Amino acid sequence: MKKASLFIALFIAALSSCAPKKYAITSYEAQLRTISDTIPADAGMNRFMATYKARLDSVMNEVIGTALVPLTKAQPESTMGNFAADAQLEAGKKIDNLVTLSVVNYGGIRIPFLPAGNITKGKIYEIMPFDNLLTVIEVPGTVLQTFCDHMANRKGWPISGFSYKIKNGKAIDVEVGGEAIRPNAIYKLVTSDYIANGGDECEFLAGLKKQSSSILLRDAIMTKVMNDSRQNKGIEPKLEKRVNYAE
Amino acid sequence: MQSRRAFLKNIAMGGGLLSLNAFPFEALAAQDFTLTILHTNDTHSRLEPFPADDKKFAGQGGVAARAAAIAAIRKEKQHVLLLDAGDIFQGTPYFNEYKGEPEMKAMSMMGYDCATMGNHDFDLGIEGFLRQLPHANFPFVVANYDFKKTALQEKIKPYVTIKKGPLKIGIFGLGIQLYGLVPKENYKGIWYNDPVATAIDVVYELKHKEKCDMVICLSHLGFSYEGKRVSDKVLAAQTQDIDLIIGGHTHTFLDAPVTVRNRLGKPVIINQVGWAGLRLGQIDFIFNHKKEIKNTKSHTVILSK
Numbered sequence: 001m002k003k004a005s006l007f008i009a010l011f012i013a014a015l016s017s018c019a020p021k022k023y024a025i026t027s028y029e030a031q032l033r034t035i036s037d038t039i040p041a042d043a044g045m046n047r048f049m050a051t052y053k054a055r056l057d058s059v060m061n062e063v064i065g066t067a068l069v070p071l072t073k074a075q076p077e078s079t080m081g082n083f084a085a086d087a088q089l090e091a092g093k094k095i096d097n098l099v100t101l102s103v104v105n106y107g108g109i110r111i112p113f114l115p116a117g118n119i120t121k122g123k124i125y126e127i128m129p130f131d132n133l134l135t136v137i138e139v140p141g142t143v144l145q146t147f148c149d150h151m152a153n154r155k156g157w158p159i160s161g162f163s164y165k166i167k168n169g170k171a172i173d174v175e176v177g178g179e180a181i182r183p184n185a186i187y188k189l190v191t192s193d194y195i196a197n198g199g200d201e202c203e204f205l206a207g208l209k210k211q212s213s214s215i216l217l218r219d220a221i222m223t224k225v226m227n228d229s230r231q232n233k234g235i236e237p238k239l240e241k242r243v244n245y246a247e
Numbered sequence: 248m249q250s251r252r253a254f255l256k257n258i259a260m261g262g263g264l265l266s267l268n269a270f271p272f273e274a275l276a277a278q279d280f281t282l283t284i285l286h287t288n289d290t291h292s293r294l295e296p297f298p299a300d301d302k303k304f305a306g307q308g309g310v311a312a313r314a315a316a317i318a319a320i321r322k323e324k325q326h327v328l329l330l331d332a333g334d335i336f337q338g339t340p341y342f343n344e345y346k347g348e349p350e351m352k353a354m355s356m357m358g359y360d361c362a363t364m365g366n367h368d369f370d371l372g373i374e375g376f377l378r379q380l381p382h383a384n385f386p387f388v389v390a391n392y393d394f395k396k397t398a399l400q401e402k403i404k405p406y407v408t409i410k411k412g413p414l415k416i417g418i419f420g421l422g423i424q425l426y427g428l429v430p431k432e433n434y435k436g437i438w439y440n441d442p443v444a445t446a447i448d449v450v451y452e453l454k455h456k457e458k459c460d461m462v463i464c465l466s467h468l469g470f471s472y473e474g475k476r477v478s479d480k481v482l483a484a485q486t487q488d489i490d491l492i493i494g495g496h497t498h499t500f501l502d503a504p505v506t507v508r509n510r511l512g513k514p515v516i517i518n519q520v521g522w523a524g525l526r527l528g529q530i531d532f533i534f535n536h537k538k539e540i541k542n543t544k545s546h547t548v549i550l551s552k
Contacts, residue, residue: 023280023414023460023534025490028516030504031529033316034307037296041311042318045356049294049311052341052349060340110338113302125340129292130370194430201427 060122064222065229068236071114075106076156076166076243080127083237084109084221085160088134091220092190095213096136100177101189102160103147104217105200108132108192109158119225119235128218132192138209141183146204148174156243167246192217278536280412282461283324285317285529287331288495289365289522291338292350297523308524310353316527317357324531326411329358330418332495333365333467336376338523346371351382359385361407363420363465364392365495372433373397388420388465391445393438405449414460414534417453421446421466421482423496442468442477443485454488460534461490469497470519483507483515491530494519504530 071080081104089102111126139147148164148171151157156166164171174181192199198206228235296309321327331354336347354362364387368376377398380387390405406419421442425434446464453459464482471480479494487509500521506514520526 023536025461026279026533026535028504028530028532030518031531032502032520033527033529035309035312035316035524035527037306037309037312039312039315041309042314045311045314045353048353048356049349052345053295056340056344059344115300115302122340125343126338129338129340129343131343197430199427199430203427 056122060120060125062121063118064121064124065119065225066234067114067116067119068234070116071235071237073106073109073112076245077239077241078158079237079239080109080114081106081158082160082240082242083224083235084128084217085158086237087221087224088190088217089160090224091134091215091217092136095134095190095215096188096211099136099188099190100161101139101144101187103151103189103191103195104158105192105195106154106157107200108194108217119229121222124218124222124225128221130192130194130217132194132217134190134213134215134217134220135193135196136188136190136211136213137196137205139187139189139205141181141185141187143204143208144176144181144187144189145171145174145183147202150202150204151243159242163240163242165244165246172246280414280534280536281324281326282411282414282416282532282534283320283327283529284463284491284493284532285320285327285329285527286493286518286520287313287524287527288467288493288519289334289498290331290350290524291334291367291522292336292342292347293339293523293525294341294349294353295339297525304523304525310357310524313524313527314353314357320529321358326414328360328409328411328416328418328463330463330465330493331359331362332465332493332519333363333420333422334367334495334522335362335365337367337370342370346375347379348382351379355382355384359383360409361385361418361465362387363467363495364389364403364422365467366423366425366428369425369429369433373399373435373437377402388418389422390419390449391440391442392422392425393440394436396436396438399437406453408453408457408459413536415458416461416463417450417457417459418463418465419446419449419453421464421468423467423469442466443482446482446486446489450486450488461532462488464489464492466492467495470494470499470501470517471497479517479519480505480507483509483517485510486515487511487513489515490532491515492517493528498522500526 072078073080084104085102092099152166152171153169162176164174195202196210293308294310296306297304299305335350386407387403388406389403394400409416424439453462466479469478471478479492499519501519504516504518509515518528520528
């Protein structure tokens with residue numbers, strides 16, 4: 001147990017001029033405890049957790065695939081982010097086969113690291129605990145540029161089907177399928193209902209034409225883990241400079 | 248402890264207390280009252296410890312270890328307040344499977360005294376939170392959400408007051424702007440009020456009508472941001488009479504509480520302990536009876552022997 005005991009400072013409570021109070025803080029002392037398995041567990045709490053855990057474990061410990069490399073969440077681009085964005089794109093094409101772009105909000109990925117080896121259903125839940133549904137939106141080129149600027153300003157989100165560079169907090173050289181962005185083109189982009197409805201300050205997307213679905217982003221990721229593991233013996237996402245900093 | 252006492256004594260001496268050398272320090276020290284604040288934030292359904300293969304937090308967290316740590320402190324300290332700054336829900340499959348029930352029950356078992364709501368506590372909508380509320384034997388406070396048009400009306404209070412020994416402690420909550428963070432249908436009917444303006448009103452009530460000896464804010468605003476966005480630091484600086492802000496949302500790991508001067512120049516303590524129940528914060532406040540000493544500047548530091 002790490003216990004950082006800290007003595008801080010005194011309150012020089014300035015009660016000098018006002019009416020006397022009954023009690024006042026004269027000093028304080030702060031401590032920080034790391035909660036860990038080195039603390040003998042509370043027996044009552046363990047008993048309480050046992051039934052919840054047993055039922056959950058039977059569902060979540062199922063191995064659904066293999067990671068051939070460790071997956072990491074990072075910015076501007078990461079293996080975990082690329083995998084999630086690719087999984088979403090593959091599922092999005094089932095909603096509308098003209099979907100070419102995919103965006104996952106960085107904050108929606110909830111664990112920083114997935115080790116190589118067996119992947120359980122529970123791990124996918126940890127990566128993507130939110131019950132977000134895939135939504136296809138029709139994005140004009142000008143709005144796509146705004147979207148890229150938004151992501152660049154936030155140091156890069158996971159994407160698939162396009163690329164850009166970050167310069168001074170803006171997106172430059174946005175390319176879709178190897179071609180420069182066309183302002184008047186309409187791009188079909190799959191993302192979560194959360195983002196499509198303007199979440200994470202993406203208000204500029206909220207008014208666009210959209211097609212909702214009942215596919216959970218989490219299920220899309222699970223499906224790709226299962227398919228890739230069946231076909232290629234495992235998942236192996238790579239960094240491809242989808243998003244990087246301009247030199 | 249010895250070093251603290253010595254330090255206090257030095258301060259006292261240095262602070263011009265020499266003239267009070269004849270003062271009955273022993274008698275005064277006996278009137279010291281210690282209040283222990285224990286706190287968590289953003290526990291995010293992390294009921295079990297992180298697994299052994301986790302890169303950063305292997306073996307850390309979990310309600311069984313947290314409960315044991317809290318129980319040990321309760322044996323040591325007579326007057327304890329256990330608080331949480333929101334985002335109890337979401338983050339592990341437990342939440343997907345059980346919708347927040349074991350989180351609420353575990354907190355009740357640990358004896359939480361009060362909590363505020365985070366944005367993720369709306370992940371199953373107002374109805375979803377309401378469904379789990381009966382499993383909590385402690386109150387939730389949020390002062391700046393107007394719940395009047397929702398099913399949470401009367402269920403969530405702006406503040407509570409709690410008596411601990413001779414002290415009356417006021418605890419109020421502040422929630423983050425839900426627009427843009429939470430799907431609209433999940434918080435339908437909740438009106439968000441400015442946290443600073445709300446705090447000024449609520450703190451006045453706690454201080455002057457409820458006559459609280461201490462005012463604590465449970466905040467899910469976030470520790471600090473670039474720019475002018477409201478945060479715990481902004482709140483502390485723009486208000487008065489808040490003694491302590493227990494913060495959340497930004498998952499900030501503070502190694503020690505941060506002190507910010509309020510608008511009267513008095514210190515406000517802000518603390519936040521990361522997320523996932525990895526850490527338990529503890530702050531022991533020493534209170535002293537003031538009756539005997541009036542209108543002096545030096546009375547607050549008498550703790551030494």
